[in-house]
Amino acid sequence: MQASAAHPTVVDVVDMLLEFWEAAVHAILAARGLYRPDLFTRERLYGLAVQRARHPGLCAYIANALQELRAPLMEGVLPSATLIIQHPAQFTTLEEYSLDVEISETGLSSPAAVRNMHAVLRSAMLRLQHTTTALGPLPADATWRMQARIMGPVPECSWIEAEAPQPQPTPALIPVRSVKLPGSLALQLYVRMAPIVAP
Helix, strand or coil, X not given: CCCCXXXXXXXXXXXXXXXXHHHHHHHHHHHCCCCCHHHEEEEEXXXXXEEEECCHHXXXXXXXXXXXXXXXXXXXXXXXXXXXXXXXXXXXXXXEEEEEEEECCCCXXXXXXXXXXXXXXXXXXXXXXXXXXXXXXXXXXXXXXXXXXXXXXXXXXXXXXXXXXXXXXXXXXXXXXXXXXXXXXXXXXXXEECCCCCC
């Protein structure tokens, strides 16, 4: 994705965030073994080798779901997106990968803003790769879903409004990347891990 060279805009920032989160979802699914390794291929992003699913249906599902978050991101009412991995039998949450963002227009006056964001996203992806490969194994046949937190009315889309979560043990928090670029972007990427309960 190429941002506007002379005058980056909120559209450019949203495009970069959606590109990053889509790549992050693929990377998490690959690293945590949610699908067979042969269902992934290597691509380049931010100068890094990243895993991407090769199954057209899975790729389309992820891409289409995230594109429906474009409008809430543009409007500033989507502060957080999360990929949740669940126990295959108990459907309790095992891991949550969350991206919290806040976008501002005041600092988007030069190409340096875009360069800074690319550097931040590259660093976040690299740290995410290191974090996911260092975690212990998941139960076989673990499942996953995506969740977004929207402030205010939920727009018409294919996303389903989630029910109130059931009480679960307090998860361990693993910070992955946290950065604030004044006047343009604040970003936090982190993992919550709950104890794995034996069936």
